[in-house]
Amino acid sequence: MSAAPLPLALTLGEPGGIGLDVTLQAYHRHRDLPPFYLLGDADALARRAACLGIEVPIEATEPSAAAGIFARALPVVAVGHPVVGEPGRLVPADAPAVIASIETAVEHVRTGLAAAVVTNPINKHALYGAGFRFPGHTEFLGELARRFGPGPSAGGAWTPIMMLAGPELRTVPVTVHVALAAVPGLLTTDLIVETGRIVAADLAARFGLKTPRLAVGGLNPHAGENGTMGREDDEIVAPAVAALKGLGIDAFGPLPSDTMFHPAARRGYDAALLMYHDQALIPVKTIAFDETVNVTLGLPFVRTSPDHGTALDIAGTGRARPDSLVAALRMAARMAAADAAGSPAGAAA
Numbered sequence: 205m206s207a208a209p210l211p212l213a214l215t216l217g218e219p220g221g222i223g224l225d226v227t228l229q230a231y232h233r234h235r236d237l238p239p240f241y242l243l244g245d246a247d248a249l250a251r252r253a254a255c256l257g258i259e260v261p262i263e264a265t266e267p268s269a270a271a272g273i274f275a276r277a278l279p280v281v282a283v284g285h286p287v288v289g290e291p292g293r294l295v296p297a298d299a300p301a302v303i304a305s306i307e308t309a310v311e312h313v314r315t316g317l318a319a320a321v322v323t324n325p326i327n328k329h330a331l332y333g334a335g336f337r338f339p340g341h342t343e344f345l346g347e348l349a350r351r352f353g354p355g356p357s358a359g360g361a362w363t364p365i366m367m368l369a370g371p372e373l374r375t376v377p378v379t380v381h382v383a384l385a386a387v388p389g390l391l392t393t394d395l396i397v398e399t400g401r402i403v404a405a406d407l408a409a410r411f412g413l414k415t416p417r418l419a420v421g422g423l424n425p426h427a428g429e430n431g432t433m434g435r436e437d438d439e440i441v442a443p444a445v446a447a448l449k450g451l452g453i454d455a456f457g458p459l460p461s462d463t464m465f466h467p468a469a470r471r472g473y474d475a476a477l478l479m480y481h482d483q484a485l486i487p488v489k490t491i492a493f494d495e496t497v498n499v500t501l502g503l504p505f506v507r508t509s510p511d512h513g514t515a516l517d518i519a520g521t522g523r524a525r526p527d528s529l530v531a532a533l534r535m536a537a538r539m540a541a542a543d544a545a546g547s548p549a550g551a552a553a
């Protein structure tokens with residue numbers, strides 16, 4: 205007899221945003237989801253369900269009982285902080301619960317209570333007053349990963365890599381939450397090579413792509429047009445592509461970033477590496493905003509998230525679509541199964 209699958213640990217996210225809405229709607233509308241529990245406050249979730257006018261049975265519980273409860277009620281595991289969760293408003297008193305839910309989710313995976321971490325969106329600015337010092341989940345999770353033991357990077361660090369994965373396109377920003385003006389100074393050949401190496405390794409191990417093809421986009425218009433529109437593409441990006449090839453990775457570029465996302469071009473690669481946040485996130489969110497998943501590669505555990513943000517403008521209105529969260533829950537379950545099996549399981553979106 206095989207054991208019941210471990211549940212996924214879903215974090216609270218910003219309680220003034222749509223995280224609670226999409227959590228409730230996902231459970232309400234989809235009967236075939238992998239079992240998950242919300243790390244938060246059952247009362248706040250019940251208040252949001254009433255606000256949305258939907259009936260969702262909610263049960264406060266412990267992680268070990270969550271999978272058994274899931275068929276009859278949405279399990280909620282308390283994080284030890286009450287939550288106000290007023291739709292459309294950031295309440296400073298809610299920040300400790302938001303941070304605690306992320307830490308607790310990672311701890312539950314580390315201690316074998318949960319299979320993977322799925323995060324609801326946060327408002328980073330709202331957390332800074334409570335001591336949060338990271339640009340986003342990605343960097344915070346990289347730090348929390350140290351609890352699993354030393355990572356492969358310098359000083360025992362883990363290198364978390366952001367990938368946005370949709371049904372037709374996967375993109376990776378090489379630099380992430382930094383001002384555009386800082387990007388040229390941060391781009392190095394080593395950074396691109398390390399990013400490409402982790403992407404190729406995780407696509408093979410966790411997405412069932414044995415020899416993933418990586419398209420590398422240039423920084424400047426027309427990938428620098430032979431150096432006449434900036435030298436970074438020739439001096440930093442091209443050597444990184446050559447180094448990735450030297451590692452046996454099927455990488456090519458630098459490509460002009462404006463013409464690498466049309467349908468025929470997309471069929472030529474499994475993931476695209478782009479030099480900064482908006483180069484990577486605009487195409488994938490434009491093509492499939494409702495189905496794309498934000499996944500963190502390079503960690504000793506699985507983390508996925510919907511691609512959207514807190515959307516304070518529509519919280520509590522019933523207009524938030526749960527599709528991206530549903531995709532994130534399903535992808536997390538597939539990736540965790542691949543990790544558990546120690547072999548590729550094909551977690552493609």
Ligand SMILES: NC(=O)c1ccc[n+]([C@@H]2O[C@H](COP(=O)([O-])OP(=O)(O)OC[C@H]3O[C@@H](n4cnc5c(N)ncnc54)[C@H](O)[C@@H]3O)[C@@H](O)[C@H]2O)c1
Nearest residue numbers: 324325326327328509511512513514515517518523524525
């Ligand atoms: N994973 C995360 O924690 C994460 C991801 C992205 C943005 N954010 C944060 O979210 C905040 C708001 O960011 P933003 O305004 O750029 O993006 P957003 O995704 O919150 O909203 C952009 C637009 O899309 C709409 N929208 C978003 N999700 C939707 C859904 N599920 N259904 C229907 N409509 C939806 C919103 O109403 C808004 O009009 C920022 O503080 C940002 O840092 C967090």
Ligand SMILES: N[C@H](C(=O)O)[C@H](O)COP(=O)(O)O
Nearest residue numbers: 340341342343485498509511
């Ligand atoms: N850049 C991400 C996006 O726009 O989807 C987002 O801010 C989430 O980042 P984290 O997963 O690091 O919180």
